[in-house]
Amino acid sequence: MVKDNDQIQIPNQRDKKMLIGVVWNCAAELKLLLSALLFLCSLITLFQFFPSSFRDLTGCASFPPPSSALQLLVTPPPPPPPVHNKLQDVVLQGGLIKRNFNGYGSAAYNFILMSAYRGGGNTFAVIGLSSKPLHVFAKPTYLCQWVPHNATDNQPNITVPGYKILPDWGYGRVYTVVVVNCTFPSPVGHDGGGGQLLVHASTSGGGDSNFDLTDTIEALTETPGSLNPLQFTAPPKYDYLYCGSPLYGGLSPQRVREWLAYHVKMFGENSHFVIHDAGGVHPEVMEVLQPWIEKGYVTLQDIREEERFDGYYHNQFLIVNDCLHRYRFMTKWMFFFDVDEFIFVPKKDTIKTVTDSLLQYTQFTIEQRTMSNKLCYLDDNVGKIYRKWGIEKLVYRDTKRGIRRDRKYAIQPRNVFATGVHMSQNVKGKTIHKTEGKIMYYHYHGTISERREPCRQLENTTEVNVGGTPYVVDTTMREAAGAVKRFELRMIGPVLQKTHQ
Template sequence: MKASKRILDTYAGVLSMNTALVLIVINCLFLVFQISSNAPSIYERGWWPPRPQLMGCVNATTTTMDEPLNMSSIDLSRGDVRFFHPHGIASRLIVEVGSYRNGPRTFSSVVMTSKHLNNLHEILYECEWVSSDDPPLKVKARPIKPDWNMGRLYGTMVLVCEFPRDVGTDAEGGRLVLTAGYAEPVFRSPERFVALTEMRGEYNASRYAPPYPYEITFCGSPLYGNISPQRVREWIAYHAWFFGEKTLFIFQDAGGIHEEVYRVLKPWIDIGRVRVQNLRQAEVYDGYYHHQFTMLNDCMLMSQTLANWTFFFDVDEFLYIPPSGEPYQPTIGSILAEKARNNVTQILFQNVKVSDGLCWKSTRRVLDEPKISRKWAFEKLVYANCDYGWKPDESRKYAVQPQRVWATGVHRSEHMKLDGKQEDMEITTLRAYHYHNTANGRTELCREFPLSPNGEPNSLNVRNCTLDFSMATLAPTIKSYELAMVGKQPFIL
């Protein structure tokens, strides 16, 4: 009996092994067929789940499903052939982020790409429009590299596809297919994938011309670290008031929108004024400053069908329009309308630095104000028009008409379309108070209290200050506006 059982177990084991071998062979044959046929992959985005790993299928033709290697060109007469078996991921040639139609015949795609591979090889990028009604139409993509000198593994690239005629505009739908390949493909095959799919009847020409759903979109840099919920609360309440109701704020979460920050933003999300995009998974790719350039470009291209103007600045910067001294006081809407009439594509505005620890106090008895720590930052911090002993940084931020630029950067766009026009705003017309280092910490800000408009000496070694109370005077208005829009909110430092 025991001998019979051993025979049966052995027979079952052989059958199990044979079954596994048959499955591996079938997988390998399918892979070889797909590579050799050059057929569009069934794993193209939107058609199938992510590519599975084929365990056990390692030979001279391919190592993984992700990067099939063509070994047929190896010269066997030149010594022993050594095979390299990769584990894990070294770098990707191209990482999709987002693709957008810009008009009847123009598309743009934001991708991350390996700078090292692009520097080692000539990479060719191709766009193809595929539909069921017409033959495929192919053009070369124009690559734009806004952050190529930033010294990280992955760089941002905007691929512009301009077809010689309108595509997908007569209700037939179609697909935008991108190909990234090597000019001299020896071992690697081109990467080909569907970047954008339009269903039949989806194209609508009115989306690419005004009026747009919003007047303004805000595109912020990715938020990361232990950000103060209270500072975010103050920023969004102020700018929701400053920009007006037809504004959409788009925030990028690289780990900084933790539970308490999200709690602050949730009421604004509920009324349609804020969108949050979770890009924490992008942190596995080594890009500049939490993929700042990548996400700003993606947000800008998304805004092309959303708003007339897009603003780029940070959550420790507050826009302000100084009083004009005239009966007519300009608003941000009137300023932008004037620039649009004058054919201005981009406006630049200057930062003025505000101390991160110097607060105004009207009397010597600081302790007379027990709730100083619960004041909003912009109602107690001092505009740093002071003698620092060095020249303040006069960096600029900006706004663009997104339909009139190809790609963008952190401090300005250097890729405007042919009719693009740039204008520097005077600091007396539009400025940004920069409350540096106030959002990325959760401690009390005030460390010193100058006691007069001339600024008495203090341990921060800042003297001869001219105090500016412009922002502080707006605090009651902003608090009332917040209460009316989203109700009473908690103070969470």
């Protein structure tokens, strides 16, 4: 139904004739437009079959890029690579063919700098990696140069030969560890003016006897006024400092928890632990470390970048040498062992009485007691044993005789120039190995690297032979566990009570 005020427009006959006329008069233009559209659609359909070099021309017809993209477009291209003059074979007189060889790229870096530290007024240590074949089959050399910020007659540029130390005993892979000792005839930078230590690393023809390539390394820079000479003579901050090898893989948070609480208790409040993360400190392990970091007992260093370079065992020789020189003036004693190893001294002694009795030695080594990583002593019901700490239930000790077991060690770091994993050969002073009965370590091999219940075989006898290896029950560490648990609770509270394997 239509209201009276609604207007309905009905085209009349005259309007219809006008529309038909307009269309008829423009028929040619409409034909041309439709033909153009048809041609364009056909062209787009066929375009996908054209060669790629032709398709690239379509960029000319595209819309202009935004201003940010325009800036990128006008950025000059990178410089071309250097032209390699390829040597060709040559036919000599008499028909002799002289063959030529063309080298490209580089198999390994000449030197990879990790760190450099002062060892005194006139001496420095530069720690890094270098090509192992270069050092095995050639004789690379190092020159050390001290460049004062304001060179004078009293503080000139001084250059001395660098003394290289290879502390990994040939264990390197593509890379080996190099510690370059730079010792100048007199103190440098002692006026407080600052300066720079440069190391000139020469291949000495290693790899290609036609070339003696030298790389200049900016090893260390001291700003004016930054040198504090008292650091070399002041009493150390810590009694004991732990330098850890790289942690990697899926570590067990519970095993790390036990290890850390046990050793903080043993070494005491004037101790410190340097942990190196090569990929093993996942979030649950970090939860274990965090309370001790907040208490000031632990320093965590992220060294995952070293995984780029193929060295022995996650470059552990590199890491322990960096730790040695970084903290050498901060502690009386420095310990080197792993997180599946527990230091132990008999009840009649303490770690202090042991180290005080060995002050005349720069280094002492520690005997190993090898524990089974899967045999558990079932002197309680099964439900209880699985709730115990690893050091409580892994109590079977390997008693096989006539085999050599690795030792770990401790040093007075101010007298050490480079170090290793099981001992150091670069020390000033005496080393003692006969420490049996004074100090030892319990080794639970492999337990730290598995996030699973370690008890895989339960025994209820005090002696057992498994796979030709005799074991005997040794409850020494079990007896220490109760005091460690109470210590942890007193120090950091119940925050780690729900830690999982």
